Amino acid sequence: MSLSLFIEQSLNGVQLGVMLFLMAAGLTLVFGIMNLINLAHGSLYMAGAFFAAAFIKLTGSFVLAVLLALPAAAIVGAFVEWAVLRRFYSRGHLDQVLVTFGLILVFNDVVRMIWGVVPVPLPPPDALAGSVHLFEGVFYPAFRLAILAVGALVALALYFVVSHTRVGMWIRAGASNRPMASALGVDVELVFSLVFSAGAALAGLAGLMAGPITAVQVGMGEPILILALVVTVIGGIGSIRGAFVAALIIGIGDTFGRVLLPPALGSMVIFMLMAAILAWRPKGLFPVHG
Amino acid sequence: MKASIRIAAMATVGAGALFAASSAFAQAPIKIGFISSMSGPEGVIGRDLKDAFDLAIKTGGGKMGGRPVEIVYGDDQVKPDVGRQVADKMLDSDKVQIVTGINFSNVLLAVVKPVLDSGAFYISLNAGPSVLAGKQCNPHLFSVGFQNDNNFEGLGKYLKDKGVKKVYFLAPNYPAGKDMLTGFKRYFQGQMDAEIFTAMGQLDYSAEIAQLRAAKPEAVVMFYPGGMGINFVKQYAQAGLMSQIPLYTGPGTVDQTTLPAIGDAALGMYTGAMWSEFLDNPASKKFYADFEAAYNRIPSQYAAQAYDTARVIQAAVDSIGGKIEDKAAFQKALENVKFDSVRGNFKFNTNHFPIQDYYLVQVEKDGKGRLVSALKEKIMSNLADAYAGDCSMK
Secondary structure, eight states, X not given: OOHHHHHHHHHHHHHHHHHHHHHHHHHHHHHHHHOOOOTTHHHHHHHHHHHHHHHHHHHSOHHHHHHHXXXXXXXXXXXXXXXXXXXXXXXXXXXXXXXXXXXXXXHHHXXXXXXXXXXXXXXXXXXXXXXXXXETTEEEEHXXXXXXXXXXXXXXXXXXXXXXXXXXXXXXXXXXXXXXXXXXXXXXXXXXXXXXXXXXXXXXXXXXXXXXXXXXXXTXXXXXXXXXHHHHHHHOTTOHHHHHHHHHHHHHHHHHHXXXXXXXXXXXXXXXXXXXXXXXXXXXXSOOXX | OHHHHHHXXXXXXXXXXXXXXXXXXXXXXXXXXXXXXXXXXXXXXXXXXHHHHHHHHHHTTTEETTEEEEEEEEEOTTOHHHHHHHHHHHHHTSOOSEEEOOOOHHHHHHHHHHHHHTTOEEEESSOOOHHHHTTTOOTTEEESSOOXXXXXXXXXXXXXXXXXXXXXXXXXXXXXXXXXXXXXHHHHOSEEEEEEEEOTTOOOOHHHHHHHHHHOOSEEEEOOOTHHHHHHHHHHHHTTOTTTSOEEEOTTTSSTTTHHHHGGGGTTOEEEESOOTTOOSHHHHHHHHHHHHHHSSOOOHHHHHHHHHHHHHHHHHHHTTTOTTSHHHHHXXXXXXXXXBTTBSEEEOTTSOEEEEEEEEEEEEOTTSOEXXXXXXXXXXXXXXTTGGGOOOO
């Protein structure tokens, strides 16, 4: 492997990692803070992509579509939290798995009813449709650079909010000791609603950023949900920092695994990494709950 | 002895029905079980198959050989076990006489045995795994679509004739992917730069595309049906490779089930196909016009296969006056079926798989700005599959 190819593949690995981070960040927030297993996170990812596709058709502008699709995904998330999931915070994980699995089926059929069975187009903005000449011998798709930038921005923003704001303090308190935070006067219900909507918006963002490079179709959220769950578990449930590090490890590991190993082994790299890391640190890289 | 008694009995019943003009026998419906992938991401394929099949039945007046046609639909969810359950129910309680519709080879392999064991016919409209064309061929099994290797055999021959030396091949790691590569190499016979197999359902191909660019092949040949194809083609175009290295593919990858989603990124791609919406024959033109009028969209190759399958059944049943209970006669009628295929040239080989022509099509825009598969040239004439010799048809 030449140096330029190695650099390009590293970039691919980091970019895949960033993409997974966008998806896992919302999942780990909801899982860690609200103790809610939300399998329907992938459905919110799908919703983000379909909303963006619809708004692009309506407005003709990718940026405008993003600005409209994010709140739309957040609103769908808030509605689901208010209508259904609120009743399941105190129930066991199995009940949560069942109800959110049911939500996946409902979401898929609602999307099919509205948009039909044919996958829908979600083109990248014209300015980012081609590839950029980075340096000698390395061309890189412009839209993937945009994903890198968005992922880095989201990571920084989340870091700032969680570590340096009052809301962030509540979130950290809620994540490490729920009853105590509640006893100290944190409005847990409000925090939960906010966190769930933010998680939904993050999933929507991941979906609409993935849309231009993958198929926007019914059921698109399920394969990525599995990867996001792996990232969440490796990173330590509830830890944004853990999700970021784990996503990069998975992204880079998967990319080089696919290139360097035989196919059957290459597609197992992610899960071998997970097994190895969990054997070493059973609570993940950055455990939140003592 | 037993069989001949049965046939004699049937002939008697049949003759009796004819002479006595008893309407009860003639009016009993012909029951067809249609199992396909109707839900999930692959639901788009099932919809095209079902719509085209229904269209052909409707065009035939809803009757075959004077008997009404009753179709029982089932959803296999792309799962072999689910397909098997659906088939068992159709055979036991609906008493279907013909089963068809399955698009995925792995589902077909699970369903075909119980169907044939029960004495029903299976008439495949898409999946054509090599085992069923060879050692496990069956008198009651017909394939109207193709044998899995065929489309890629056409591509292999085309690239060889073109003088292409270095080819990079990619496909998902499952039986049909291997069949396609086998078919391609059978006629290409040149140097393969790489044979890459990726995980089923893979989303991101950036790593594979970077490797491919570095290898500098003269042509890339890939088989990624459904959503995988959408992912791959979008990413290939965004990497700026569409104008640098020509991209070739086979059935179900870049057609009317995926083109609306891929968009302009697919412009310029080549597909080895047995049908194009621009094929110049009356049956194809009628099919295209009727399908567009009924469903307001362009039919895919899947739809063309389903349409032909229904018409094969129709023509065979018509030719024996609707008496499909006489299985030997029905088998014979199918083997010698005469109908105007939308593909033009079509006949069954000794293993009940098609002998037909293959074409090269390219994605272009039509007058209305829609993406279509424009017909470029015929690349294979009267291609039979390589497995017919292994079939003893017992």
